[in-house]
Amino acid sequence: MAEDRRTRRTRKALRDALVGLVLERGYASITVEDVTERADIARATFYSHCRDKDDLFTRLTKDLLDELGARQRPLIAENAVGFTGKPVLEMLRHAEQERDLYRIILRGEGDGKPLRMFVESCVRVTAEEFRSRSERNGVEPRINPGLLARAWVGEQTAVLQWWLEIDDPRPPAEEVARMLLDLAVHGRYWASGFDAPA
Amino acid sequence: MAEDRRTRRTRKALRDALVGLVLERGYASITVEDVTERADIARATFYSHCRDKDDLFTRLTKDLLDELGARQRPLIAENAVGFTGKPVLEMLRHAEQERDLYRIILRGEGDGKPLRMFVESCVRVTAEEFRSRSERNGVEPRINPGLLARAWVGEQTAVLQWWLEIDDPRPPAEEVARMLLDLAVHGRYWASGFDAPA
DNA sequence: ACCAATAGCAGACAGAGTGTTCAGTAACTC
């Protein structure tokens, strides 16, 4: 038996209501009643789906991460050989589709819990990617691998957030991915316009 | 007339109580009464100092940023010539002194508002630094300057957070600063152990 | 087309937390 149509409709309505309201007014200031009212759902029904507001937000985040993971997985294998930049590009595309949910997560709504889930998930993937690339190419990292992974994820996350908050003519995902790749390969010094390392 | 001693004591107690509690239980789950109880202050007194919990947290963040700004300002001028890495090092030192407050801000507590204040402040400083360095050295950035500043701040922030959450033998601030500088100059490709750009 | 299962509804409930007020008491500054 597939999921009941009513359940599907309700979950979708709750999701849209939460995302929209958080985007407009901020997570802390919205009540469960605000959500149910916008979703056009009885308050009691809310509680038959989630324990509370946090629980709803956490589920949405988890689903998003699962979906992102599924889309990135096939690209990560080939990326382990050289830097293809494909996993990042895929993330940018996914983020553009799910823009509003990404925005509220990246803003740190919900006391940063969803953001931490997001970052942790990226770090796991990245650390594994780095490790397998090192091994495959027989090279040793020159700086602390923990720091390296965090730095890269931090860079991605910050750029992603910046990019998603631009609303009118956003640079295309491909261009942003290319800039991130340039930054990775040549460093910030080069990117600022300098030619030789200090 | 200097600030009343009672006021000073109360503010300090509120600060310590808030920071401690948020660190232990998370921002959303603590009440004003929790704070006043730990601070050993009447609840009414709380409201004579701040409008609400958010207001208190925001003030603490603002004060922290002012202090950080004051410490970095003299170092930024000389950094505009070459990359000295001194402003970053100063931030690391400041963060180590004010570790717990930094930690809760960086975690995104308070729906990420303090974190956004922090990031925005860093971006302002960084963008200005980049701009003046370009001008002084007659070079043009090779990639979008907005992205560049965000990426650098994102990297710093992520590393800072990672570093502050390590509790036992934290690598010294100087070492972390050096790694960040290496990353900036040579890029992540080099840092992973590869020799030549792809 | 029907029927059992189940999702959703409206409304009521106690309990917790908020933000304000106020008269009384202590501590501080000068």
Next chain:
DNA sequence: GAGTTACTGAACACTCTGTCTGCTATTGGT
């Protein structure tokens, strides 16, 4: 020491939470 000011403790109405109730209407399976 006198006058000012900060803190106290208790009470207030209010909002939001999370749970529970009996009732209704959709739904998926056969």
